[in-house]
Amino acid sequence: MSVEKMDKKKTLDLRKKHIGPSCKIFFSHDPIKIVQAKGQYMYDENGQRYLDCINNVAHVGHSHPDVVKAGAQQMELLNTNSRFLHDNLVLYAQRLQATLPNKLSVCYFVNSGSEANDLALRLVRQYRGHKDIITLENAYHGHVSSLIDISPYKFHQLSDAEQNQSVHVAPSPDVYRGKYRANHPDPATAYADDVKGIIDKAHEKGGKIAAFIAESLQSCGGQVIPPVGYFQQVAKHVRKAGGLFIADEVQVGFGRVGSKFWAFQLQGEDFVPDIVTMGKPIGNGHPMSCVVTTKEVAEAFMTSGMEYFNTFGGNPVSCAIGLAVLDVIEKEDLQGNALRVGGYLTNLLEKQKEKHALVGDIRGCGLFVGMELVRDRLKLTPATAEAQEVIYKLKEQHILLSADGPHRNVLKFKPPMCFSTEDADLVVEKIDHILTEIEAALGLKSSNLLSVENDSGKRKLPTDENGHQSQNGSVHSRGSGQRAHEQTKQSKRLRS
Template sequence: MIDTLSFRSVLDGVPQRSHAEILQLRKQRLNPALSLSYQEPLKITRGEGVWLYDEQGRAYMDMVNNVCHVGHCHPRVVEAGQAQMARLNTNTRYLHDNIVEYALRLTATLPSSLSVVFLTNSGTEANDLALRLARAHTKARGVVVVDHAYHGHSPSMVELSPYKFNGKGGEGQAAHVGVVEMPDVYRGMFRDGSAAGQEYGRLLQPAIDGLRGQGTTLAAFYCESLLGCGGQIALPDGYLPEAYAAVRAAGGVCLADEVQVGFGRAGEHFWAFEAQGVVPDIVTMGKPIGNGHPIGAVVTTPAIAASFVTGMEYFNTFGGNPVSCAIALAVLDVIAEEQLQENARRVGAFLMDGLRQLQQRHACIGDVRGRGLFIGAELVRDPAARTPDQPRAKAVVEAMKARHVLLSTEGPDDNVLKIKPPIVFSRANAEEFLDKLDEVLAAF
């Protein structure tokens, strides 16, 4: 075991620079496309649970880090990584217990048809590999995606991410990609009705027909189980059953992107797609799977996995290595032993109730939505017209940061407060957040 003092001696060799020096070096030596949060960026040096600490030891409540799923620097997860790294780290060309144990443990959380696991280094890699699987199985190329979706930063995934290809610097929609409207029952074309989910689901067929009209057959439908960049949107009831039926009738496969929302965050279900009563053909995972350690996964059916056996080897140098698998196993242990899925359900419900109470006092909160600890609060100028209020949302984020609470914004109009803290987030944390948000909104 590597002790804390050894780590400290390594870290002590890194010069501690001022904010200005780091900013200057970032400009000189790092990719200029790298972004920073907040008007005055924070220098964060330590994390623990739901808290991040700056170089002066000031604590900030982290309301947006869905990557450190079971809390920043969870001791059980850190210890698992340290112990395995001190013993062995190699690749999957050797037999090792960790990878098969993880495959068994992971598939035990999923419907029985989803039984074959591929391990990767990130959610982007997982979504990219899933596209190869879908195309190998269907012998088709076309993909339908949901507007404003983000599925990763590789070239193939930017092509499937309207959030990117229709944004600044984007190259627009590729010919093999169809886009359907977000199933947004607050500001979309179908609102508030019990049939809205089915109505949005029926939009898949025109998109499939549009691809077919250009000579492109359908390989896959990519859909996040809860929409992140789209504005923290929970899919309306009936959406995925309707959409999946259209996709399968066209010969395509259905992919649930759980990169942001899996592993119990949704509260009532371990996987957010379960709330729709469907079973995808492929599920992709990332971010929370390793609590910040770079690991991702694709889980699919034996039939789709068999279609990928073409004679070309699939090998990923780091994917499925013993250290990553040890960390991922520890994450599953912590979720189960600390009952964090139930915590996400209980605290998430309390938080949404509290936000809806604030909505009664502050007309700028137009909508509160989400599942578990994946929540959005949409800020508007006019509640009746549901006009987005991006300036107020940005101002709220800065004002909350001044009160040591870290938030961010999301959505097509960047007016949705996104709330997705580590799922160790407690009721006391929620009460503190709600009190501070009430104070901030009252000041506008």
């Protein structure tokens, strides 16, 4: 293809010479050179097509023409900072606000999810002068200094990890592998009570809680879906301590979860965070992000006397692109597509779970789905190497998938939102073959089937909101928050 400017070896050599080595490249022993992309497909320098199951940044599809056009047209006219009045800034803020609960009405536009979460920390620390932050186990909130401190996913990688004294780590509300599991009578309350315990301990040491921060659904942490009611109870405890609730929607916002526009809304309409941070999908790849908060929090921040100015944040081009992304989501009903195709994909994966001993859990909402591989369904021994093998074999067959979670054994699906049922069929068919091969080679199947049966024996299958039998007990919310809530209560009942 003419869009290639040098051969792959030369690209790789120059990269080794001039690009910081701390950024891992996909498939580092044989990396992919991508020169073009459209929708949910990427193309390498030889024109080979790859099905993209992982790029949640290219939210409305790679190089969507409407988004490209909006960006190009605005670039031609004007791109300047927000110290001047501009309609795009306020129109976009208004439009974004309309997707959120009323009280979340004030926007700060910044350039990355990291800048958004860092600003959120500044907002909560200014609010009442409290400093302590409660974060979740395996959480990842960004790459700037302040966020490494609140990202166990990152700071545990450090050889000389030293946890910041004002940061407290609560258990991940993971009902599959976490402290309280599906067989617990009320994991939401149990996990929230742990947060309460952390607050009490912090108070004993003289700490004051500024905020609890969590991704509405943990992404790098292993596609973890918190039990419904957890956020409400945590918010109650945190607010009682004078703190605020930050919902990090950087990975999962903008309709990805299908039944709702924001993932925190899966917890029910009675839950409203004090701050929502956004990023990745917001500009379909254009660097932009946003913090939305309440008037009270914004006013408290202003009383600090310190100005907040962001050179690029909220520029007319970013806002034009942001508006185009919202238009496409609506026009192409991508949230609806996420709900439908996500449901379809989850069902296919559930069938894989019935068939393959290596599949421990399927959990997801819309087009945010995790498939956790284990060597033993009772001990939950992570099948890390097997997950890597799936990823590599899929790549050979031109499908891009990745594995994450603390044990790197969760296959994660977060494709562009135009992903189709045919795409789902294709990737699951390939996974089926690969798992069959791996299991045959390992002789795993027979020994694990017993565990599978034991496991199945303990669970009864809940029905979804349409009365169809669902294949899993995890929180796969297909309907409204209320339905999700009922479904989860039902799951809990059936699992216990």
